[in-house]
Amino acid sequence: MKEDYYDILGISKNATAAEIKKAYRKKAIEFHPDKNPGDSKAEEMFKKAAEAYEILSDANKKARYDQYGHAAFENGGGYGGGGSMNMDDIFSQFGDIFGGAFGGGGFGGFSGFGGGGGQRRAKGSNLRIRVRLTLDEIALGVEKKVKVKRKIQAEGVTYSTCNTCGGSGQVAKITNTILGRMQTAATCSSCGGSGQMIDKKPIDADAHGLKVSEETVSIKIPAGVEEGMQLKVPNKGNDAPGNGVPGDLLVAIETEEHPTLKREGNNLHYDLYISFSDAVLGTSKEIDAIGGKVRIKLEAGIQSGKILRLRSKGIPDLNGYGQGDLLVHVNVWTPKELNKEQKDFFERMKGNDNFEPRPEKSDKSFFEKVKDMFS
Incomplete structure (x- = not known):
């Protein structure tokens, strides 16, 4: 778990x-590898805290x-697993969290960051694509x-x-303020x-x-995703120059409309129309599922208006519930x-006790049915 x-x-x-940012800053200081050399548990907590901040600091x-x-972030959907972020991702947060107080890299020279003057690995740009899914693919999960x-x-x-x-x-940047000379770090232009x-570079390379290369990427999409949800395939964006970290491939989910089934949360709705004869005599019908x-x-x-519930025939919960x-x-x-024959029959049935409406207590009103649906 x-x-x-x-x-x-x-x-x-x-x-x-502000409270999320403050809590992360406290954890980052407490478990920073430079303060806990050789402590694998502290390093793991350091990564977990960074992962938590990466998610909770982003409103979406x-x-x-x-x-x-x-x-929401499994199977290519983002971070997960306690420490899947690399140190380049983590230290890229520090300019915002620590305001450049540590030279943009944290504390010392861990992984070549910070005041030690080590090399900072650049990250390539992300790519974005859209993937359209059928209702069956959403319900069963699919690999695209x-x-x-x-x-x-x-x-x-x-x-x-x-x-x-x-x-x-x-590069270091010196700024004169009323508090004195302050040094901050900025990306080298x-x-x-x-x-x-x-x-040197080959003729087909850019500056x-x-x-540009075309590549086939496999995307595992979990069951239960929804329209507008975004998944992430790590390191399948654009490469960064030199020995940088590749960007990510961001996958926006789109859904195709089903001809007869309508989705509402994890439930599906189907409108079944039957004849008056079928309603009176009873029947069996084949429906889409x-x-x-x-x-x-x-x-x-x-x-008419009766709702039949087929248990567990809807969409799996994305959380596994x-x-x-x-x-x-x-x-x-x-x-x-x-x-004429049909009209004569119904004329004869007018006033017949068997054709008079007699709703039972179990026959809920329209408003009761709506209330049940939303509860």
């Missing part, structure tokens, strides 16, 4: 953005986590293979250390933060030593035109 992000940072679900990711939990054009490192490119930043990827400059057709029995005397239902709405179709 993965740890709750709020528990990791020691905050409540109602914590403000936080909303998805609050609704779906860790499942898509072709993506991404920039990759061209063969034959050689680099040398950037003369401007000395390979650190950052000459090398873009990679710490390297191109010596950064990259070229996830994975194929199912046959249902309609008892004699069934009323069971499965929704398929709700079949029975609608008795009243014929608009009748021949």
Whole structure:
């Protein structure tokens, strides 16, 4: 069981953005590897805290986590697993959290960051695509293979250390303030933060030593995703110059409309129209469902507006909390035109006690049915 992000940072679900930031800063200082050399548990906590902050500090990711939990970021959906973020991702947060007080890199020279003047690995840009899913694919989960054009490192490119930043990827900036001279760090404009400059490159490479290549990427989409949800495939975005970290492939989910089934949360709705004769005599009908057709029995005397619930025939919960239902709405179709024989029959039935409406207590009103649906 993965740890709750709020528990990791020691905050409540109602914590403000400022409280989330303050809690992460406290954890980062407490478990920083430079303060706990050789302590694998402290390093693991350091990564977990960074992962928690990455999600909770982003309003969209936080909303998805609050609704779906860790499942919103599994199977290519983002971070998970306690420490899947690399140190480059983690230290990239520190400029915001610590305000440049540690040279943009934290404390000392861990992994080549910070005041030690080590090289900061640049990260490539992210790519975004859209994937359309059928209702069956959403309900069952699917693996999609898509072709993506991404920039990759061209063969034959050689680099040398950037003369401007000395390979650190950052340059010091001195600012005179009323409190005195303050030093901050900024990304090197000459090398873009990679710490390297191109010596030579092939003719098909761009100014950064990259070229466009088409690649087939496999995307595992978990059952239960919704329209507008975004999944992430790590390291399948554009490469970064030199020995940088590749960007990510962000996958936006779109859904195709089903001809007969309508989704509401994890439940599915189906409108079944039957004749007056079928309602009176009873019948069985074949209807659409996830994975194929199912046959249902309609008892004699069934009323229009009756809702039949097929348990666990809906959409699986993304968090793994069971499965929704398929709700079949029975609608008795009243014929608009009748021949003479049919009209004569119904004329004779006027005033017949058996044709007079006598709703029972179990026959709920329209408003009661609506109330039940929303509860």
